[in-house]
Amino acid sequence: MYDLSFKENNISEILRATIFLFTLFISTLIYAQTIGTRWFSQRTTNGITIQNSYPKGGRYNGNVENKFNCSYLVFFTRVINGTDSTLELNINFSSDSIAIPNSPGTFMQLLLPSEIMTLEKQSLFSYGITELASLDKPTSLKRSIKPQEDCLFYVVAFFYQTENGEWSQERGGNRAELVLEGQNLLYRMHPQVPSLSCGHLVFE
Missing domain, CATH: 1.20.5 (Single alpha-helices involved in coiled-coils or other helix-helix interfaces)
Structure with missing residues (x-):
C-alpha cells in the first residue's frame, strides 16, 4: 500500500x-547592494539594521533671509528590516535652530528632504539631492518597511550665522547617526546634538 x-x-x-x-x-x-559602501556607523538590533553615511556638502549660495554664511551637509540613512513583520518608521524634526558650541551666533537646523535616496546616488555630488527642504518649517518622514526590505532617506544639516561677518570655521557636525533604543529613534551629531529624540520604529 x-x-x-x-x-x-x-x-x-x-x-x-x-x-x-x-x-x-x-x-x-x-x-x-552595499558592497563597496563605507558606512560611518552600522548597528543591528533585534533584526533591524541602521546604516549611517559619511557627509557631503559645502557652501549654500541660495538666498535666505536673515541668515548669512550658510553651508550644509547631506547625510543618508538606510534602515533594513530583517524581521518577518512590517515596520512603521516615523521621524520628525522641528524647525528649532540649534546653537553651535564655541561659535557664538552660529546655528544649525536639521531637515528631512522629501526626495528619494537610492544607493545608486552615492557617487553623486551631495548624494544627488537637488532641494534641501523648506527652512524654518518642521519636516517629517513616515514609511512602511516590509519584511526583508529597506528604506533610504536624506538628512540635511543646514548651518548659518545671524550676522554678516567673518565666516565661522567652528561648525562641527561632520559625523551623524540615527540610533534605535527600544522603539525610540535618536539622532546624534556631536558636538551640536548629543542625543535628540526624533521618532520611533514600531511593528505594524
Missing part, C-alpha cells in the same frame, strides 16, 4: 526548503 504520509512529509520539507532559500536570496540581494 502506498504511504501517503511519506509523500506529504516530503512535500512539506521541500516547501520549507524553498521558502528558506527564497528568503536567503532576497536578503542577499539587499545586502549585496
Whole structure:
C-alpha cells in the first residue's frame, strides 16, 4: 500500500526548503547592494539594521533671509528590516535652530528632504539631492518597511550665522547617526546634538 504520509512529509520539507532559500536570496540581494559602501556607523538590533553615511556638502549660495554664511551637509540613512513583520518608521524634526558650541551666533537646523535616496546616488555630488527642504518649517518622514526590505532617506544639516561677518570655521557636525533604543529613534551629531529624540520604529 502506498504511504501517503511519506509523500506529504516530503512535500512539506521541500516547501520549507524553498521558502528558506527564497528568503536567503532576497536578503542577499539587499545586502549585496552595499558592497563597496563605507558606512560611518552600522548597528543591528533585534533584526533591524541602521546604516549611517559619511557627509557631503559645502557652501549654500541660495538666498535666505536673515541668515548669512550658510553651508550644509547631506547625510543618508538606510534602515533594513530583517524581521518577518512590517515596520512603521516615523521621524520628525522641528524647525528649532540649534546653537553651535564655541561659535557664538552660529546655528544649525536639521531637515528631512522629501526626495528619494537610492544607493545608486552615492557617487553623486551631495548624494544627488537637488532641494534641501523648506527652512524654518518642521519636516517629517513616515514609511512602511516590509519584511526583508529597506528604506533610504536624506538628512540635511543646514548651518548659518545671524550676522554678516567673518565666516565661522567652528561648525562641527561632520559625523551623524540615527540610533534605535527600544522603539525610540535618536539622532546624534556631536558636538551640536548629543542625543535628540526624533521618532520611533514600531511593528505594524
